[in-house]
Every structure is written in C-alpha cells, then in structure tokens.
Amino acid sequence: MLRDRFTDELKTAMKAGDKTRLSTIRLIQAALKDRDIEARGQGKGPISDEEILALLQKMVKQRQESIAIYDANGRPELAAGERDEVAVLADFLPQPLGEAEVAAAIDAAIAETGAGSVKDMGRVIAALRAQHAGRMDFGKASGLVKERLSRA
Numbered sequence: 001m002l003r004d005r006f007t008d009e010l011k012t013a014m015k016a017g018d019k020t021r022l023s024t025i026r027l028i029q030a031a032l033k034d035r036d037i038e039a040r041g042q043g044k045g046p047i048s049d050e051e052i053l054a055l056l057q058k059m060v061k062q063r064q065e066s067i068a069i070y071d072a073n074g075r076p077e078l079a080a081g082e083r084d085e086v087a088v089l090a091d092f093l094p095q096p097l098g099e100a101e102v103a104a105a106i107d108a109a110i111a112e113t114g115a116g117s118v119k120d121m122g123r124v125i126a127a128l129r130a131q132h133a134g135r136m137d138f139g140k141a142s143g144l145v146k147e148r149l150s151r152a
Contacts, residue, residue, distance in 0.1 A: 002052045003052075006025055009021070010029070013025060020081075021088050032047070035055060053133055053134030054133065057093065059089055063083075063086045067083060070082065094134050105132055105136070106141065106145055109124045112127055115149055125138065128145075
C-alpha cells in the first residue's frame, strides 16, 4: 500500500515540478530498494508496511540530527533543506500519538502482557510495536515503560 503511494506521489511531484518532494521520494524509494535487496539476501520477501514506517522514522531521525548539527555550526541553508525533507517524510507517516495516548497505550500493554517487573520490559515493547508501529517513538516509550515497571 505504501509503495503504491510513493509511486503515485512521485508522479504527482514530477508533474508539479516540486523538486524537493521529488528528490525526497526518490531517496525513500532507494532506501526501500536497499532494504528489499538486503531482505532477499536473507531469504525473505519484500519488507512490510510496518518496516517501511520504521525506515521512514529512521530517515526523519537522521535528518533531525543533521538539522541540529547544521544549526549548531551556522549553516541555516543546509538545515532548511533537511527541514524540507522532514516535512515530506512526515506526510507519509501516520499522526504520532500524544503524550496521554502513549501513557494509555503503555498501561494497556503492561496489563495485556501481565508484566510485573523490568524483566518483562521486552514483552511490553514488543506489544507496543505490534499495535503502534509508526505512531510512537519507541526510544521515549522504552524509558516510560521502564519507569512504570520499576514502580510496580
């Protein structure tokens, strides 16, 4: 489903002459092709939509790190280019969960898995990944899960 959307958006960007969007979508497609080749080497099929969302999130995170570096080193023109790419990538990601929704999802995952201590953290994170792939920052969620389980 996402692959078809990338192709459609690529055609639209070409017709509109939107060079930033076009180049960013081409970057996405190149990254997808790399991941598909890697998966094929491991005897797997094309990557799933959940894996594509994780790839997009990784790309956004890389660009945000670059923005911070460019801003710190007085390169606003490079930071602006990275911000434009982040905006295009964000169009393909689902709306992220708010803080209250993340807290509720963590509580539900803890209850669902029956987690009682920090040792059960892996099961809770796995349940969250299964239900909220692409909508949650699992780096932050991991800290929240650990905090909740250490209180239990």
